[in-house]
Amino acid sequence: MKSVESANRSTDPFGSTSVHKELPRLAEHEATTLMVIWNVASGPCKKWKKVDMHLHQFNITHNKGEEIFGEKVVIFYEKKFGLCPYYKDYKSNQPVNGGLPQ
Known part of the structure; x- marks a missing residue:
């Protein structure tokens, strides 16, 4: 057993x-x-x-x-954003393509 x-x-x-x-x-x-x-x-x-x-x-x-x-899955990396708005080096005084939309 x-x-x-x-x-x-x-x-x-x-x-x-x-x-x-x-x-x-x-x-x-x-x-x-x-x-x-x-x-x-x-x-x-x-x-x-x-x-x-x-x-x-x-x-x-x-x-x-x-x-x-x-x-289907996208992660945004700072150096590979393309035309997406973001802040360079995470600094609020350096917006790229308008910065992050609120």
């Missing part, structure tokens, strides 16, 4: 073994209230190391090709 611990032991997709307890399932509407956004350049991992994060399988929002700059 298996012990409770060995019965609940499983191997995840990465080959790690863990002991877990069964959690109650959420109702369909409860399971979709959390939005996860992925802004990691994991595309090269898939291309060069054959590591697929399967983001679409978990409904994780990500850019095409899992690139860091894309059509």
Whole structure:
């Protein structure tokens, strides 16, 4: 007969073994209230190391090709703003393109 611990032991997709307890399932509407956004350049991992994060399988929002700059997720970096208004070097007396809109 298996012990409770060995019965609940499983191997995840990465080959790690863990002991877990069964959690109650959420109702369909409860399971979709959390939005996860992925802004990691994991595309090269898939291309060069054959590591697929399967983001679409978990409904994780990500850019095409899992690139860091894309059509769904954008982070504004001071040196790469383009025409967006901002303040140079975070100084309020040096607005660029009108400074940040209020």
